[in-house]
Amino acid sequence: MQELSYLLNHFGEEREKYEGAINPPVYQTSNFAAGNYDELVKRIKNEFDSPFYSRGYNPTAAIVRKKIAELEGTEDALLCSSGSAAISCAVMSQLKAGDHILCIEKPYSWTSRLLVQLLSRYNIEYTFASGKNTEEFLSHVQTNTRLIYLESPNSITFEQQDIQAIAQFARKENIITVIDNSYATPLGQNPAQWGVDLIIHSATKYLNGHSDVVAGVICGSKELIRPIFANEWMTLGAQVSPHDCSLLLRGLRTLEIRIQRSAESALQVIHFLDNHPKVEKVYHPFSKHYDQGDLTKKQLKVYGGLLSFTLHDADENKIKSFVNSLKYFLLATSWGGHESLVFPMSALQTASNYLNPLVPQHLIRMYIGLESPQLLISDLSQALENV
């Protein structure tokens, strides 16, 4: 991999092509004209990496695509209109009727919907299983298992899987592995180095980091990415607009310092919550309650600002008064932006009458943004007094 600061600031940019502009232009165009017949043929033939039509290739998108692939240590990447689009394209690309997916038990909610509501209609089977114990997890592999889906850590309760052990097994058995790496980001872990085939991110979160773009990315070898480009990605039309690509590029410039700030503040918040008498349990790879410390050491170079916790008093009204008392944690979903957030799972349960039964109903998820840790801790402290 290129040196990180070089990668974020310069790699993949060809300033001589656009008059030295520091910020690459937004190629806000749907199509590109060829100079003559032969050039047209050439462009059509090579839509994967030259401009013909913006659903296929756009120069603004190409810069971001190169940077993120390099960040993940993969040959290529495809930008998608959301993290969910990235997951759907990647997973669908590897399956046909009669196949089976083995998936960790608490994936991102729309990932489980893809398997349960959508792919099952096309006669694709699935099993959800805990990935904490590798042997137990792999015992769910069937003769028709074509894909193993990982999310390590997951983004609710942060269990990890032994990525290398699972990827090695899968490779031997000719099973494709896909991982949602949104939480760790490419700075935290690069699953390709352990043999994972396709690595997915919701770029909406840390990668963009400013809560103004919804986007996703699929990273992998050219051998895997090319057919995804030609089939699922072009057919489903899950592209990112040039303008959003430009915003994503701007967000990437500060990826390293944003994650540093968010993670350092999170550590202080975790320490505060871990020692607060009203707090029952904190969920985060660096909480004292976390029981997979060995995997954290082995796999996670960077920990994130996303965490969950429960209160001893699990009553919905108490949770309501806690979140209503917070002044600086905004009551919203998502994470990875500049702003700190709080999201009580009980609201999801009340609104939709559904929550994964493996997620504690009184779980409160929190994201630590770029505000000062003092401001956030004093806010938490006063809100906990109201419980």
Ligand SMILES: *Cc1c(COP(=O)(O)O)cnc(C)c1O
């Ligand atoms: C948000 C999120 C997604 C989905 O990303 P979108 O950009 O919202 O479609 C997938 N995985 C994880 C872990 C997420 O947090």
